[in-house]
Amino acid sequence: MSAAAAARQILLSLHEVMAARMHAQGKLDRVVQIIGEALDSEVCSIYLLREGALELFATRGLNQSAVHVTRMDFGEGLTGSIAQNMETLNLAEAKAHPDFQYRPETGEDKFHSFAGVPIVYHERVIGVLNVQHVDPRRYEDIEIEALQTTAMVLSELIANAELVDEEQALGRTEAQTGPVVVEGLALVKGLARGTAVFHQPRVTIDQIVAEDTEAERQRVYRAFDRMRDQIDNMASQAEFGVGGEHEEVLETYKMFAYDEGWSRRINEAIDSGLTAEAAIERVQQHTRMRMREIDDPLLADRMHDLEDLSNRLLRIVSGQLGTAATQGLRQDTILIARNLGPAELLEYDRRRLKGVVLEEGSLTAHVVIVARAMGIPVLGQTKSLRGVLGDDDEILLDADQSRVTIRPSQPMLDAFKGRFAKSKERQAAYAELRDVEPFTRCGTRIEVMMNAGLRDDVASLALTGADGIGLFRTEFQFLVSAALPQREKQTRLYRDVLDGAGDKPVIFRTVDIGGDKAVPYLESESSRADENPAMGWRALRLSLEREGLLKAQARALLEAASGRTLYVMFPMVSEPWEFDAAKAVFEDQLAYLKKRKRVPPEAIHYGAMLEVPALAEVLDQLVGKLTFLSVGTNDLTQFLLAADRANPKLASRYEWASPAILRFLRRIPKNLVGHDIDLGVCGEMGGRRLEALALLGIGYRRFSITPAAVGPIKELVRKVDLKEITTAMDGWLASPPPELRKALMDWASARDIELE
Numbered sequence: 001m002s003a004a005a006a007a008r009q010i011l012l013s014l015h016e017v018m019a020a021r022m023h024a025q026g027k028l029d030r031v032v033q034i035i036g037e038a039l040d041s042e043v044c045s046i047y048l049l050r051e052g053a054l055e056l057f058a059t060r061g062l063n064q065s066a067v068h069v070t071r072m073d074f075g076e077g078l079t080g081s082i083a084q085n086m087e088t089l090n091l092a093e094a095k096a097h098p099d100f101q102y103r104p105e106t107g108e109d110k111f112h113s114f115a116g117v118p119i120v121y122h123e124r125v126i127g128v129l130n131v132q133h134v135d136p137r138r139y140e141d142i143e144i145e146a147l148q149t150t151a152m153v154l155s156e157l158i159a160n161a162e163l164v165d166e167e168q169a170l171g172r173t174e175a176q177t178g179p180v181v182v183e184g185l186a187l188v189k190g191l192a193r194g195t196a197v198f199h200q201p202r203v204t205i206d207q208i209v210a211e212d213t214e215a216e217r218q219r220v221y222r223a224f225d226r227m228r229d230q231i232d233n234m235a236s237q238a239e240f241g242v243g244g245e246h247e248e249v250l251e252t253y254k255m256f257a258y259d260e261g262w263s264r265r266i267n268e269a270i271d272s273g274l275t276a277e278a279a280i281e282r283v284q285q286h287t288r289m290r291m292r293e294i295d296d297p298l299l300a301d302r303m304h305d306l307e308d309l310s311n312r313l314l315r316i317v318s319g320q321l322g323t324a325a326t327q328g329l330r331q332d333t334i335l336i337a338r339n340l341g342p343a344e345l346l347e348y349d350r351r352r353l354k355g356v357v358l359e360e361g362s363l364t365a366h367v368v369i370v371a372r373a374m375g376i377p378v379l380g381q382t383k384s385l386r387g388v389l390g391d392d393d394e395i396l397l398d399a400d401q402s403r404v405t406i407r408p409s410q411p412m413l414d415a416f417k418g419r420f421a422k423s424k425e426r427q428a429a430y431a432e433l434r435d436v437e438p439f440t441r442c443g444t445r446i447e448v449m450m451n452a453g454l455r456d457d458v459a460s461l462a463l464t465g466a467d468g469i470g471l472f473r474t475e476f477q478f479l480v481s482a483a484l485p486q487r488e489k490q491t492r493l494y495r496d497v498l499d500g501a502g503d504k505p506v507i508f509r510t511v512d513i514g515g516d517k518a519v520p521y522l523e524s525e526s527s528r529a530d531e532n533p534a535m536g537w538r539a540l541r542l543s544l545e546r547e548g549l550l551k552a553q554a555r556a557l558l559e560a561a562s563g564r565t566l567y568v569m570f571p572m573v574s575e576p577w578e579f580d581a582a583k584a585v586f587e588d589q590l591a592y593l594k595k596r597k598r599v600p601p602e603a604i605h606y607g608a609m610l611e612v613p614a615l616a617e618v619l620d621q622l623v624g625k626l627t628f629l630s631v632g633t634n635d636l637t638q639f640l641l642a643a644d645r646a647n648p649k650l651a652s653r654y655e656w657a658s659p660a661i662l663r664f665l666r667r668i669p670k671n672l673v674g675h676d677i678d679l680g681v682c683g684e685m686g687g688r689r690l691e692a693l694a695l696l697g698i699g700y701r702r703f704s705i706t707p708a709a710v711g712p713i714k715e716l717v718r719k720v721d722l723k724e725i726t727t728a729m730d731g732w733l734a735s736p737p738p739e740l741r742k743a744l745m746d747w748a749s750a751r752d753i754e755l756e
Contacts, residue, residue, distance in 0.1 A: 008271075008272050010034060010035060010038045010146060010149075010150050011149070011208070011273045011274070012209065013038075014031060014034065014150070014157065014209075015208075015209045017030045017034065025057075027157075028046055028058035031058065031154070032046055032059055032060040035147075038146070039131060039139075039143050039146060039147070041061075041132065041143075042061045042111065042132065042134055043111055043132035044060045044129075044130070044131050045058065045059040045131075045132075046059070046119075046127060046128075046130075047072070047083075047127050047128045048119075048126065048127040048158065048163055048164050049083075049126045050071075050164065052073075053071045054071065054080060054083055054128060055070070056071070056106070057163070061132065062108055063106055063107040065105065066106045066107075069105060070105060070106055077103075078091075078097060078099055078101075078116060078130075081099040082116045083125045083128050084125075086118050088116070088117045088118075088147075089114065089115065089116050090114075090138050090139050091115070091138070092112070092136045092137055093112055093136050094112060094114035097114075110134055112133070113134075113138070114130065114131075115138075115139040115147065116129065116131070117129050117147045117148050118151065119154050119155045119158065120151070121156070121159050126158065126159070127154075127155075127158065129147060129151045131143075146272075148286065149274070152285055153274075156205065156208060178407065178409075179406065179407050179412060180388045180389075180405070180406045180407065181403055181405050181406075182385050182388070182406065183382070184357070184379040184380055184381045184382040184402055184404060185402060186399045186401075187361055187362070187379065187399070188371050188377050188399060189400050189708060190355070190376075190377030190397075190400065191377065191397065191398055191400060191423060192376075192397040193332065193334075193394075193396055193397070193416065193420070194331070194354040194355060194395060194397075195332065195392055195394060195395070196334055196336050196391060196393045196394070196406070197329065197335055197336065198391060199325075199337035199344070205275070207277075208275060208278045209274070209278075210270065210273055210274055210275045213270055213271065216270050216275050216276045216279070217267060217270050219317055220263075220270065220276045220280070223313050223317035227312050227313050228257050228258065230312070231257045257309055265283045265286075266283050269282045276317045277314060280314045280317065281314065284310040284311075308339065308340065308344055312341075312344070325344065325347035328349065329348065329349050329352035329353060330352075331352065333352050334356070334357060335348065335353060335355070336357050336385065336389065337356070337358055337359070338358070338359045339359070339361060339367075340356065340358060350376075354376070354377075354397075355377045355379075355395075356371060356376060356377070356378045356379070357379050357380075357385065357395070357397060358378065358380040358381075358382065359381075360380065360383075361378070377397055379397060379402065379403075385404070388406060389406050393406050393407050394406075394407060394408060394413075396412070396413070398416070398419075400423075426712075429711075429715070430464075430710075430711025430712060430715060431463075433714045434464060434465035435465055436465070438713075439718065440696075440717055440718070440721065440722050441718070441719065441720060442721050444701070445701075446701055446702070446717045447467045447470075447701065447702040447703065448467055448710055448713050448714050449467050449469060449470030449702065449704040450466040450469055450704065450707045450710055451469070451471040451472075451473070451704055451707075452469050452471070452473070452497075452707075453472065453474075453476040454476060455493060455496050458496075458501055460707035461501060464707050464711060466707065467504065468501065468504040468505035469504070469505070470630065470682055470703070470704025471507060471509055472497060472507060473509055474494075474509060474510060474511050474553065475512050484552075487553075487555055487556050488556075490553060490556035490557075491559050492560075493560075494508065494556055494557055494560035494561070495559075495560040497560075498564060505565065506567060507568075507569050507607065507628070507704075508557055508569065509570075510540070510543060510550065510553055510568065510582070511543060512571040540571055540573060540578055540582055541572065543582070544581055544582065547585065550582065551585055554586045558589055558600065558601060558604075559593070559598070561601040562598070562599040562600065562601065564602055565601065565602055565603045566605070567605045567627075567628070568586060568604065568607070569606075569607040569609055569628075570583075570607070570608050571611065572609065572612060573609065573610075573612065573615055574614045574615055575614065575618065576618055576621040576622055576625075579606075579622060579625065580625070583606050583625070606627055607627055607630060608622070608626060608629055609682075610631045610632065610636065611631075611632035611634075612636075613636065619671055620671070628677060628680065629672070629677055629678070629679050629680070630680050630682045631665065631679075631682070631683075631700075632682060632683050633681060633683035633685035633686065634684060634685075637656060637661055637685070640664060641653055641655075641658070656688070656694075657690065657694060657740050657741040659732070659733055659740055662698060665681075665698055665700075669698065678702065679700065679701070679702065680700065680702030680704060681695055682705070684706075686700075686703040686709075686713070687703075687708075687712075687713065689755045690741065690755040692713050693716065693720065693755065694729060694744060696725055697725035697728060697729030697730075698729050698733075716753065719751070720753070724751075
C-alpha cells in the first residue's frame, strides 16, 4: 500500500470515528485499533499531555491495565524524548537507544521495533503516537509518512474533544499579569518601546479530510499563483534603492516561492486525502521538524523562509488573510513572531513598527539583514515568550542587553526611559567626536576603524568618523545567493564600497564560508562530515581547494580597485604556505589584467588574519611578505580556550580578560617589534571598552570594530595614558590577580574612565 493510500484509509476511518456518538475514551480506543490494523503493527499507543506529563490514554497491544497509569515526563524514555525534541523516532531495536526506559506494567518487553511521532497543536506538543512490533525492523518511509499525517489530524480531533487543556497545550500553565523579563539573542541592537502585536493569528482549519481531491489541488494551484504575484510585487517595491544585499535576499526568497519540490510535497499530501489547508499544514510541520535537525544556521534560515511562505500560502488558500500588517498598526508596535520572513517585514508601516521580537531567529537570518537596513532593533531566541505574553501588553525591547520586558512596572518603565534618554545623550556626545582624531592623553594616534559586510554599511564611515573599514566581510554576498555570485556582480559590489569609502582605506577579507557558514552550492562530503565546523573546511582552506572561487574574487577585487589602493586580507591562515598560495592567485590575476592592458590597482597591500594560534609561532617566516596583520579575537579566543563561543554552557569560559588570552595577545606585537607590519585587532573584543583598554596596554594601536562601537572607543582612547596602562598590564600579567577584570575596572574607576 502506498503512503497516500495508507494515510487516506486511516483518515477516512478516523473521520467516521470522530463523527460517531461515543465518549472520548471510546474514540481513542477505536483510533489505535484503526492505525494498528492499517499499518499492520502489533502495538499502537497514544500518550497525551495531562497535568504536565505524558499519560498513556489508549493502546492496542500493551496491557490495558497500564492505561491512565503509565506516565512520563518530557525527556523521559523514548516517548518523552519525542515530545521534548518534537522529533520522529524510527528504531529497529528500541532497547539500543540511550533514552530507552522499560515500563514493566505495559508488558512491552517482547517488542523490539519502535516508531513514534509527536502530536502537535498550535506549534506545541500535546501528545505522542507510537507503534511497536515484535520483530526488529525499521518502519518503512511510507509508514512513517502515514503516522505523521495521522498525528496532524489527531491533534485537531484531540483538541476539539477537549482531551487536553488548551491553555496547557499553548504553554500557559497559569495566568500571568505581572512584569516578566525574557532573555534572548541580540540580532539588531537598539532600544524600543511599544505595544505587543502578534504578527500572525493562527489560521483555523475547519475541514481536514478532502471530499474532492482534484478540487483541493486546483485551490492550491490558484493560491500558489496569487502568492507568487504578491512576492513579485513586494520585491519590486522595496525602498532601499538598487543593488543592496537585501535585494539578493529577496531574490533568494522568490526562488523558494517558485520551488517545484515544495509544491510537489503539498500535492502528495492532498493525494493522501487531506484538504488544501491540511496538506499545507502537514508539509509545514514536516519542515519544522527538519529545522530542528539542522545544525547549519544558513540552511536553517532558508528553511525559515520556506516556513514564512507556507504561512502566506495557508492564509491565501483559507481566505483568512488578516495579519497584523494587512490590518494596519494603530500605535507604536513591537512585533511578535515565532519567525519572520523578509518579505513579511516589508509589509509593515515603518512609522509605527519600532522593534521585532522573535521566538527563533539567528544572526544570519534573512529578515535580520532587511531589519538592519530599516533601522529596526530585533531580539531573537526568546523561546519562552508566547506563554507569558498577551495581545496589547506593553513591551520594552532592549536589544543592547539582549532582553525584553513585558508589562513593566512603573520603576522598570522609569529606568528604561532613563536609559533611553542617556543612550540618546551618549550617541549625541559620540557624534560630536565624529571629526575628532583619537589621540591618547600621551599624544599617540590610535586608528579606530569599522567592520562592514554590506554595501549599506559604508554610510557609517561618515556617521561615525571611523578611519576606514578595517574588515569588509565579503562572504555575505555568497551566503545570501542561491548560486555562486558572478564575478561581475562581485566587482560591482567592491567598486561601490570603494567609491563610498572615498579616500579612506578598505580592507577586504577574502571569502570566509564553509564550516558553520555552509552554502549548499559548495557542499561537499568533507563539509558535511565536520564535527567541529569552526575548525573545519572553511575560509582560505576552502578557497585554495576551490581555486576558481578565489580566482574570480581576486579578479573582481583587482578590477574594482583599478587605479586605487587595494588592501586584501586572507582569513584563517595557519601556515605560511597558505598565505603564499593565496597571494600567488592574486598575482597571477594581476598579470592577466596587465597583459590585457587593463588598469591595475595603484598599489596592493596583502595581509592575514591571525585566528589560528599556530600562525603566531611562524610570523617570522612572513616578515617581508605581509603589509599588515589583523588579530581575529573571536575565533582565536575559542581556539585557545577550547570553548565554543556559540555554546551557552561555555559562555563563562569564553573570557577575553583571561591572563592566558592577554599573555598570548601581548606576544604578537612584541614579536613584530622592528618589522614594518601594521598590527591591528578586529572582532568584538576591540569594541568593548574594558577589553579595548587591556589591548591598548599590551601594544595594540589599530582597532576594527562595529560602527556602533566607534564613538565609545574613540572617547575611551582620549582618556588613556599608554604608559600608565602598559605598566599596569605588565604587572597584572606577570602576577595575575584573582580577577583581572575587576582589577581593570578598579584602575579605570580611579581615573574616572567609564568601562560599561
